[in-house]
Amino acid sequence: MKTNYRIRKVVIASNNYIYTLGIKTILSVIGIKPELFDVESIDELKELLKEQALPLFLILNEDILNNNVEQTISEIKKISPDCPLILLKNSQTSIKANIKCINHNENQSEILKKLTNFFKEKNQKDSKKNQPILSDREKDVLKEVALGLANKEIADKLFISINTVITHRKNITEKLGIKTIAGLTVYAMLNNYIDPEKGNL
Amino acid sequence: MKKKLLFNPKSRLADIIHLDYRLIPVIGRFGIEFGFGNKTIKEVCNNKGINVWFALEIINSYHDSNYFPKKSLQNFPAKLIIEYLSSTHNYYLKVKIPEIQEYIDKMEQNVKPENHKNITLLNGFFNEYKEELRLHLENEDQHVFPYILDIDNAMIRGEIDDELYKKILTDSIENYERSHDDAEVKLNDLKNLIIKFLPPVLCKELCQNLLIEIFRLEADIKNHTNIEDKVLIPKVKLMEKKLLEIRENKL
Structure with a gap:
């Protein structure tokens, strides 16, 4: 996949030099050319997260998590909720929180697969983020327009003023290049914003 | 914008088409058929009994959208303008719309299942447009144009009967002008x-052809609407005013 060669910022947090070096090697194997940050303690990591512009890909080894794995991870998530995170851990450590993990004893192909997916998933989110046609609020307004509501009704339903509704509608039409209500309805259905069955109710 | 060369009565009809193939349907609307050799437009029109100046004005205004001879077109009899407009109505309803419909139908048959729903949506949208266009054109053919012809006849006779007088007072062309909504907006949305x-659809070529035909129809309707709004309606307004004057002078 072409996009895998994009440069991204990766943090490898581990006290263990062999792990750090190993991760770097694996990254080059799966075609990631990272801008790397090595950190050796959890405090160092937190500092870095506060300074760096997002997004950082975090690869954490269990050894820097101060024995209290779950709590430390939730602290990290609090600082930077958008950073994708993967944890390298001993297979005996069990984790309740829903995070990606690689066990130390996993074999080559499993590890490669997990790391590749780790970078790929974020990538898809990225590309979506880069071209949002409508904002969430505009989508809300569009749905109501498509269902045939008048401006006043939309304003009441979404707790905004009529002028705001009009502004949203103007922006929607400009962005989409679609002026008629029928056209907007088709657009909303193409994108599954509204269900044609429900729309008729 | 570069000014386009305008055609004159001595232009060969074949050259006109070579220069601007979009004029093919326009020429067809005048009842001209191919096989005219090297004849000029004047010769062809004379053979067919077509008003060559009128045909030229239409051709030139279509050829160059910046050239729009409102004044000179207004000098032609309303009957001539209406005949042309009626023939374009026929062309839309009998030729162009079915053609586009056929492309959409074919696409609907040839898409992947997951895209089928989307083409069906487009089809529904186009059907709505079709119905609107049909109603709009029918209204013109059955009500607006006959009214204009009545006015034209009254002008020729130089007198106006009570019925027409009432109609001018209550339901003049202005009413129609106000309700003359833009038929192109929906096409543009489409x-x-x-x-x-x-x-993405599997049948790329079908989709491309569909799009091209929509563009052509849109351009044609635009020119058509221009003639109605900028030539026919002002002309009728002028005639209405004159007829009312005639009536008042008589009383």
């Missing part, structure tokens, strides 16, 4: 739905 938002 274009954007296809260009910007339709997920």
